[in-house]
Amino acid sequence: MIDETSFFGDISGTREEILEATYYALCEHGYAGLTIKKIGAHFDKSQSLIYHHYDNKDSLLLDLLGYMLEQIEQQVLFSKEPPGDYIDIVVNEIFDETESQGCAFTQAVIELRAQTAHNEEYYELFRRSDNFIRKQLTQIIRAGVNKGVFDVDEPKESAALFQTVLIGIQTEYLTADTQTIAESKAEFRRYVETCLRA
Amino acid sequence: MIDETSFFGDISGTREEILEATYYALCEHGYAGLTIKKIGAHFDKSQSLIYHHYDNKDSLLLDLLGYMLEQIEQQVLFSKEPPGDYIDIVVNEIFDETESQGCAFTQAVIELRAQTAHNEEYYELFRRSDNFIRKQLTQIIRAGVNKGVFDVDEPKESAALFQTVLIGIQTEYLTADTQTIAESKAEFRRYVETCLRA
DNA sequence: TAATATTGACTAAATAAGCAGTCAACTTGA
């Protein structure tokens, strides 16, 4: 779903190379274990060059988080497809993180999300991104209601639960086995068919 | 819901004092910012005393995580109450983390959960705990089906989604505002009434 | 009983490794 080689594929400069190295070091060592030296190990040039392109470690990570959240937002961008089909696509995208790469991406995002309690800048970025995604979901559901394929009174509330399940599954990817996630998916499909679909 | 003063209330020794100090330092500084010195700041005695009671920082944190997960497991212990009422209690417990203390507890747990990707011992603890909780939820739902108050074909799948929502809300407590959580709760109640209740 | 070991809780100071960040010098391309 999310492909690093396309995510960082248009590498057109040292700054992007640094971001890419930071991403891989984050996936490998986690936020708590991340150091400039370890980022440098994923980077062809000297690690001190990082400070020529970024003020400090914090601003580098903040930049990376911005990139990553943009990627996630594109997953739920309102498309021209019929809302009834589109909701199925989103459900599949949420639950089927088959590629190990996409899973590493999701894990890294969750790890950064966990930092929001102690980093106001992260908090603000996640808050904006979550609000954007919830509004997109609301629009999709509302469009479905208008076309008669969905039947809900409060699209905002349906979108809120949708997002809770989305974030829940992202977090569960850390520990849950594929079977448990499949069971959760089956039940969520039942909810979509029973409570959303007209 | 979770009360620290009772959690660490039966302080009966230095080891428990250290655990308490570690908990507060974790809430204040987060996992990445946690140091022995900062734990010592929440501890009356010398920080070097920590090494008299624990082998190292890792084993101390592992011990704390064990305590915390035990607390969470007691939240969903199968009780003698009617399953129909009990499921409402659990839903309320999940969504209404009003006390700032309980919220700090939940945030700390999520932060430790995010470490599972890079710490196998954490991974194992969370995996066991999640399995236990899911089995409890399955039992409650199954009991409700037997008594005729619930009507579901696959209690395991309902429990899996229940847990996804539980973990999702725990994660959202980091960033989501109370209104959004309330909206998610309203929709989840609708799901319980429509898809679970007979 | 009185002197002497032995223990466990505890501490301040030291250690060695690792950390983020700096800097002066060198290279490169326009």
Place this chain on the structure above:
DNA sequence: TCAAGTTGACTGCTTATTTAGTCAATATTA
């Protein structure tokens, strides 16, 4: 030639952990 990119060596600080020892209480023995 000049600005931007790049480098390795370096600095001061923080880290987890160890060391070497104090102290009070208890156990042992004469």
